[in-house]
Structure formats: structure tokens, C-alpha cells
Amino acid sequence: MFPDASGRDATGASAAGRQREPLDAWLLGPQNQCGRACVRLPSCLSWVVVLWLSAPPAAAQHEIRLLLSSNAASVTLTGRELRVLDDEGEQTLGRAGQRLVVCREGEGVAAKGVFDPQPAVRVTGEDVAVDGHRPLGVLEIRGGRGGLWLVDRLPLEEYVARVVEAEMGGGWPLDALKAQAVAARSFALRRCLQRQEEAYDLVASTSDQAFARGSIAEGRVRQAVQETFGEVLAFEGFPAEATYSACCGGRTGSAEEVFGEKVPYLRSNPDPYCAGCPGGEWQRRVARAELEKALVRAGRIRGKLARCDTDAGTLVCHAGDARLELRPAELRRLLGPALVPAARFSIKVEKTGLVLVGRGRGHGVGMCQWGARGMAEQGSEYREILRRYYPGAELRKMY
Numbered sequence: 001m002f003p004d005a006s007g008r009d010a011t012g013a014s015a016a017g018r019q020r021e022p023l024d025a026w027l028l029g030p031q032n033q034c035g036r037a038c039v040r041l042p043s044c045l046s047w048v049v050v051l052w053l054s055a056p057p058a059a060a061q062h063e064i065r066l067l068l069s070s071n072a073a074s075v076t077l078t079g080r081e082l083r084v085l086d087d088e089g090e091q092t093l094g095r096a097g098q099r100l101v102v103c104r105e106g107e108g109v110a111a112k113g114v115f116d117p118q119p120a121v122r123v124t125g126e127d128v129a130v131d132g133h134r135p136l137g138v139l140e141i142r143g144g145r146g147g148l149w150l151v152d153r154l155p156l157e158e159y160v161a162r163v164v165e166a167e168m169g170g171g172w173p174l175d176a177l178k179a180q181a182v183a184a185r186s187f188a189l190r191r192c193l194q195r196q197e198e199a200y201d202l203v204a205s206t207s208d209q210a211f212a213r214g215s216i217a218e219g220r221v222r223q224a225v226q227e228t229f230g231e232v233l234a235f236e237g238f239p240a241e242a243t244y245s246a247c248c249g250g251r252t253g254s255a256e257e258v259f260g261e262k263v264p265y266l267r268s269n270p271d272p273y274c275a276g277c278p279g280g281e282w283q284r285r286v287a288r289a290e291l292e293k294a295l296v297r298a299g300r301i302r303g304k305l306a307r308c309d310t311d312a313g314t315l316v317c318h319a320g321d322a323r324l325e326l327r328p329a330e331l332r333r334l335l336g337p338a339l340v341p342a343a344r345f346s347i348k349v350e351k352t353g354l355v356l357v358g359r360g361r362g363h364g365v366g367m368c369q370w371g372a373r374g375m376a377e378q379g380s381e382y383r384e385i386l387r388r389y390y391p392g393a394e395l396r397k398m399y
């Protein structure tokens with residue numbers, strides 16, 4: 001139910017991402033009056049640019065490119081009246097009836113007897129399914145390194161609903177769901193900006209944000225998304241890096257401490273609201289051999305560890321001539337979230353290895369989901385929740 005990933009994602013993100021000019025400057029620069037933004041309409045980036053400064057129709061929807069998978073050698077599509085379009089979705093390249101097998105062909109894609117090799121195609125039709133799964137929008141198939149890239153081009157608001165469903169679900173209080181919807185939307189739009197040169201905006205897994213592929217019942221999740229329609233956290237003209245995690249264990253972590261990059265609205269603050277988080281306190285033993293293996297795998301040491309110690313909460317290890325300093329968050333990245341539940345913990349060195357003692361689950365930076373739940377249960381509304389966990393970020397209605 002809760003993401004617990006390490007890496008560059010909502011639950012373990014690289015907080016700053018690529019450095020870019022402020023959005024307004026980007027838009028107003030001479031080369032951008034009708035450059036990339038127009039070419040890419042109606043992608044989410046274009047909408048970000050257009051909507052940030054103007055007030056489009058309230059019902060406006062925009063599209064995100066969600067990467068479903070990237071390693072298949074071939075895919076089988078089923079449906080009715082299947083039609084293959086070029087990668088802009090404009091020209092029909094071929095028709096396939098009820099079944100279509102698309103294969104990788106060099107750096108592109110092809111289907112024997114239906115269309116010649118192309119860098120990418122879109123497939124439309126009725127009840128389209130790919131290897132048994134129904135895309136939520138228009139399916140794009142692209143040739144890529146390692147295999148075919150399947151990209152679902154779906155409305156952003158539908159994507160947000162499915163993140164909220166996967167992250168919390170309809171049993172949570174409405175204002176916690178609304179705060180989650182705003183965080184998920186902000187995170188998604190920021191990725192759209194950062195990945196404007198890539199073939200997708202987001203990955204459909206906790207490597208970006210958890211995503212529910214099945215149907216969502218009408219209820220609180222849909223209500224939370226509708227009632228925050230178009231609302232985004234912003235900071236200095238950009239969508240905020242609205243990271244979140246399951247339970248901070250009583251104090252949120254700062255982006256600097258956990259990700260090594262300072263972000264003004266991702267600070268360490270006490271959190272009295274997540275005391276009810278299940279599995280809040282934990283202890284793990286890490287065998288010396290296990291630590292050695294992880295350090296060798298990461299290229300941090302070559303041979304055996306000579307000795308380890310702690311210094312002001314940091315693990316200090318020696319191997320040959322090398323001296324390593326590992327902060328808890330870095331140690332978690334090395335050992336993996338399955339072994340180390342949270343990013344903040346104390347380290348004790350014993351003869352046979354390490355003993356880690358901590359609280360909470362996840363990286364603990366940004367919104368604490370159980371804290372949001374606690375606040376909502378005590379009557380806080382979602383704006384208040386967002387202000388608490390992203391202090392200094394501004395809530396803006398973008399569309």
C-alpha cells in the first residue's frame with residue numbers, strides 16, 4: 001500500500017532534479033514564444049506553460065505519458081478495429097482488426113504485414129488491451145534500448161486518482177486524500193518539466209509514484225481529486241518537489257539530510273500526528289558480510305572491511321587505505337528499503353555487524369501520510385496539512 005522505494009521518486013526522490021530556469025523566464029524567452037510548447041501541445045508540459053500564466057477553460061484536461069514497461073521484445077494487442085497511427089497520432093499506417101503483434105525492429109517498431117518499421121506508433125481501437133491490460137488512454141509503442149517501450153497517454157487527473165488510490169485508498173479521511181492528490185499532481189507536473197526531452201513523463205511504479213491499474217470505485221478518492229482539480233504546490237514558479245512517505249516516525253527529515261540537496265520547503269520538523277502509524281518502531285541487524293557485500297556492489301570498497309565505528313550518528317568504516325563516512329540515509333540506499341524501513345535511525349556497531357534502531361517507514365521527507373491522516377482525523381483541512389508538510393510552498397490553482 002505504501003511506497004518504500006529508494007532512488008529518484010516521490011518516496012525517495014532526488015529533491016532538486018535538473019537545474020532549470022524559472023518557468024516564467026523559460027516561457028517568456030524569445031525562443032520560446034511558440035517553440036517547444038506549441039510543438040508538444042497538448043502534452044502536460046505545454047499545459048503547464050500555458051496554464052501557469054492564463055486561465056483556460058475549467059474543464060481542460062491534459063495528458064501525461066506514463067511508461068508501463070520498457071523491456072518487451074514483442075507485444076500482442078487485442079481489441080476491435082485496431083488501427084495503427086504515426087507517433088503524432090495523425091496518419092493511419094495500417095489496420096489490424098482484432099489482433100496485432102508489434103515487434104522491435106532495430107531502434108524502432110514494426111508489425112509484419114501491417115506497417116513498416118517506425119520509431120514509434122500509436123494504436124487505437126475499441127477495447128484495446130496489451131498483453132491483457134487495458135491502457136487508460138492512447139497506447140504508444142516505441143522502440144528503445146532493451147526492448148519496446150509501452151507508454152499510456154492518459155489524462156493527468158485520471159493518473160492522479162490512481163496514485164491516490166494506490167497510496168491511500170478510499171478508506172482514508174477525505175482531507176488526507178485531498179492533500180495526497182495535490183502532492184501527487186505537483187510531483188507529476190514537476191517530472192513533466194524535468195523529462196521534457198524524454199519519451200515519457202512518469203513511470204507507473206514506485207520508482208516515480210505507486211499507481212493503481214484496476215478500476216476505482218466512485219467514492220472519496222474521486223471526490224478528493226475532483227475537489228482539488230488543477231491545484232498544485234508551487235515554489236518560485238515551478239511545481240514543487242512534493243515528496244511524501246508513509247510515516248516519518250515523529251520527525252520529518254530534511255531534503256538535505258536524506259537526499260543531500262537543500263530544498264527550502266522540505267525541512268525537518270517534529271510531527272506529533274503520526275503516532276498511530278503501524279510498525280512505527282523497528283530494529284534491524286545487518287551482518288558484517290552483508291554490509292561488505294553492499295559496499296563492494298556499490299563500488300565503495302574492493303576488499304574486506306577492516307573496522308567500523310560511529311561518529312555523531314554517522315557510520316565510519318575503514319577498508320585498506322579507504323575511509324568511508326555513511327550517513328543513515330546513504331546506508332539505507334546501499335542496503336535497500338526492504339532491509340532498512342526508514343531513512344532516520346541510530347547505528348550501533350557490534351562485533352558481528354550493525355544494529356539499526358529507528359522509527360517510521362519511508363524516507364520521511366515532505367508529507368507524512370500517517371501524519372496527514374492524523375491531522376485530518378483531528379479536523380484539519382487539506383490546505384493546513386500541505387502547509388505543515390511543505391512550509392513555504394504555495395498552493396496554486398493552475399486550471
Ligand SMILES: [Zn+2]
Nearest residue numbers: 248274368371
Ligand atoms: Zn509523521
